[in-house]
Amino acid sequence: MIKINFFHFLRAIFFCVIFLSANSSYAEQVVVYSARIEKLIKPMFDIFTKETGIPVKFVTDKAGVLLERLRAEGKNTPADMLITTDAGYLWEASQKGLLAPIESEELEINIPLYLRDPQKKWFGLSVRARTIVYNTNNVDPTELSTYEDLAHSKWKGRVCLRTSKKVYNQSLVAMMIAEYGKEKTEEIVRGWVTNLAIDPLSNDTKAMEFVAAGKCDVTIVNTYYYGRLIKKNPSLPLAIFWPNQDGNGVHVNISGAGLINSTKNKKSAVMLLEFLSSKKAQKLFAGINMEYPVNPEVNPDPIVAAWGRFKQNEMNVVKAGELQTEAVKLMDRADYR
Numbered sequence: 001m002i003k004i005n006f007f008h009f010l011r012a013i014f015f016c017v018i019f020l021s022a023n024s025s026y027a028e029q030v031v032v033y034s035a036r037i038e039k040l041i042k043p044m045f046d047i048f049t050k051e052t053g054i055p056v057k058f059v060t061d062k063a064g065v066l067l068e069r070l071r072a073e074g075k076n077t078p079a080d081m082l083i084t085t086d087a088g089y090l091w092e093a094s095q096k097g098l099l100a101p102i103e104s105e106e107l108e109i110n111i112p113l114y115l116r117d118p119q120k121k122w123f124g125l126s127v128r129a130r131t132i133v134y135n136t137n138n139v140d141p142t143e144l145s146t147y148e149d150l151a152h153s154k155w156k157g158r159v160c161l162r163t164s165k166k167v168y169n170q171s172l173v174a175m176m177i178a179e180y181g182k183e184k185t186e187e188i189v190r191g192w193v194t195n196l197a198i199d200p201l202s203n204d205t206k207a208m209e210f211v212a213a214g215k216c217d218v219t220i221v222n223t224y225y226y227g228r229l230i231k232k233n234p235s236l237p238l239a240i241f242w243p244n245q246d247g248n249g250v251h252v253n254i255s256g257a258g259l260i261n262s263t264k265n266k267k268s269a270v271m272l273l274e275f276l277s278s279k280k281a282q283k284l285f286a287g288i289n290m291e292y293p294v295n296p297e298v299n300p301d302p303i304v305a306a307w308g309r310f311k312q313n314e315m316n317v318v319k320a321g322e323l324q325t326e327a328v329k330l331m332d333r334a335d336y337r
């Protein structure tokens, strides 16, 4: 007969509690809230877990939804890291006090200054170039020069644009305000709107499809959308043009990450961030979505490299956040819908 001694019972419970609490305080993991979709993050997380034994859990949603969730969860959020696909949202998260600064020599070596927060609260992990795509049958590339030139009357009825509601365009215009001031930028944006062949389109791919169909001749898109479209349909009469090469360079934005203020897994989360900026992860992180690595030691994927080398605008992407509200107002004034 098994005799259950009350003392033994208590002792068993005691050890259970000790075991569980020890387990939870030592079981490091990283929880990521990501606006970057699963297939563009999971492969790198899997490698990180394989190398370190640290599991990475994640949820994906739109950046606005994730920011609201972080705000609502406050200090109780399980999130350790936020990933977005635009500097504007990281800037907003930082403004709302959601992000913690990180001191990391590795991050500062791996990521150029203009692609990370001067206050060290977020870091770019891939570069997204927003450039001109044109119809190769209807446009001689020598006609093209700069973003601002698309406001010239020679492009009347030839321009297609994605809606101004998309943060990518808000960031582009914000960076232009930083460069040219409000007055000149408004003049340029007004010119674009005057030159539109049709009302602004819902996404970059649609804008390129209209260009390919000859409904307009030029548009402004992120290059990875061009890559995806051409992969599906290589015969489309589309090509990339790198504007402003004699001036400040092509407008770039980032997909990047920051640490959540209340993280209880700071060490592991910083390790993950450093890993994502490393040579090994960068090739995959950028390559998987046909973006450009932030780490200057890493070459772009061969498909991306074939689009040619270009000068990037090296104004700090923090401006995309700082001037986003101004940009939205300006686009509204210029009737860019």
Ligand code: FE
Pocket: 085, 222
């Ligand atoms: Fe995108």
